[in-house]
Amino acid sequence: MREPVPHAALQQLGVLVGEWDMWALGRRMGPVRSSFTWAQGGTFLLQRTDLVARSSVPAEWEGHLPFPTVTMTGYDDSAEGFTTLYADGRGVARVYGTSLDDGVWTMWRAAEGFHQRFTATVDESGGRFTGGWEWSADGTDWERDFDVTYVRAG
Secondary structure, three states, X not given: OOOOOOOHHHHHHHHHOEEEEEEEOOOOEEEEEEEEEEEHHHOEEEEXXXXXXXXXXXXXXXXXXXXXXXXXXXXXXXXXXXXXXXXXXOOOEEEEEEEEEOOEEEEEEOOOOOEEEEEEEEOOOOOEEEEEEEEEOOOOXXXXXXXXXXXXXX
């Protein structure tokens, strides 16, 4: 059986491939190790994230951590866009729209009572991206949830 051929648009996500240390909450949480790899011959981008050490968790987040997490991002050629499936260690599963355009990575979802969006800017060297998550109860008024910084590992 032949492997599927990846859509050319997936190459936009290539800047994410590799190992990253992620910091959040103004560097009070982290590092969290995140790896991005191609799956199924490059037809999907797989992200796995987990804590490096329990000691990297602020007290107020104990019992609320999502780790480990996994995402799978693919391209829908009829809609001309990316979709990301998310699952975590709490049993949460979500679907996000995703884009990476002109060095800005975005993810978003609209869900009654809990809309979310993520925006991060990839630096010119491709070795760091910074941004954060926001949430909204109504999809109109947004609040910062937490900031993130990814730094390419080693």
